[in-house]
Amino acid sequence: GAGVSQSPSNKVTEKGKDVELRCDPISGHTALYWYRQSLGQGLEFLIYFQGNSAPDKSGLPSDRFSAERTGGSVSTLTIQRTQQEDSAVYLCASSRGGTRYEQYFGPGTRLTVT
Amino acid sequence: AQTVTQSQPEMSVQEAETVTLSCTYDTSESNYYLFWYKQPPSRQMILVIRQEAYKQQNATENRFSVNFQKAAKSFSLKISDSQLGDTAMYFCAFMKPSSAQKLVFGQGTRLTINP
Numbered sequence A: 001g002a003g004v005s006q007s008p009s010n011k012v013t014e015k016g017k018d019v020e021l022r023c024d025p026i027s028g029h030t031a032l033y034w035y036r037q038s039l040g041q042g043l044e045f046l047i048y049f050q051g052n053s054a055p056d057k058s059g060l061p062s063d064r065f066s067a068e069r070t071g072g073s074v075s076t077l078t079i080q081r082t083q084q085e086d087s088a089v090y091l092c093a094s095s096r097g098g099t100r101y102e103q104y105f106g107p108g109t110r111l112t113v114t
Numbered sequence B: 001a002q003t004v005t006q007s008q009p010e011m012s013v014q015e016a017e018t019v020t021l022s023c024t025y026d027t028s029e030s031n032y033y034l035f036w037y038k039q040p041p042s043r044q045m046i047l048v049i050r051q052e053a054y055k056q057q058n059a060t061e062n063r064f065s066v067n068f069q070k071a072a073k074s075f076s077l078k079i080s081d082s083q084l085g086d087t088a089m090y091f092c093a094f095m096k097p098s099s100a101q102k103l104v105f106g107q108g109t110r111l112t113i114n115p
Helices: none
Strands: A005-007 A010-013 A019-024 A031-038 A042-050 A065-069 A075-079 A088-095 A109-113 B003-005 B010-014 B019-021 B024-026 B033-039 B046-052 B064-069 B074-079 B088-095 B103-105 B109-114
Touching: A005 A088, A010 A019, A019 A088, A019 A109, A031 A075, A042 A065, A042 A075, A042 B103, A075 A088, B003 B088, B003 B103, B010 B019, B019 B109, B024 B074, B033 B064, B033 B074, B046 B064, B046 B074, B074 B088
Parallel strands: A010 A109, B010 B109
Antiparallel strands: A005 A019, A019 A075, A031 A042, A031 A088, A065 A075, A088 A109, B003 B024, B019 B074, B033 B046, B033 B088, B064 B074, B088 B103, B088 B109
């Protein structure tokens, strides 16, 4: 079946603009995660959605970052007033949830803030 | 907080050789999971192997196997009969089921398989 998909693949934006990154998880997966991969910080957890429960936002670096998941499927990560330090690859992953802990990743969105 | 350390930033071996990537972690938890992920230049993170902390038997997946030493908090990955397609970044990751199931990653090891 289809894997996790993310769009866009690459995004270049000007400092101060807002951006939206999209993630389509594997069908039937109830858990969805966002991570950020940057040269300086490595791979960092951002946010976790599980079914209809309140998301775990403990990894979001500032209040400029937000995410939502509509209908328990597609998720959008929004970064407001982008800064140069937001430049990174944003990875989305999904898992079946429950005791199936394997996370399957999408190809990522490379964000460049100029 | 849990930390994961990969002490080898880069490694290089010849095709068909065996290579071992090191990973250590720090936790006070007794129930957790460990993973190795591969990230080729295409950027797609691919799950290689997983290990449950409560299992004493080391996990294996074809040419990939782990050496899990729980007391030493060590989780190394052995790749046998290495192939050119194994060239990638390899990340060791820790997950505590009770903590949002988030993965805590090491800094990665860049592995190059030479022909």
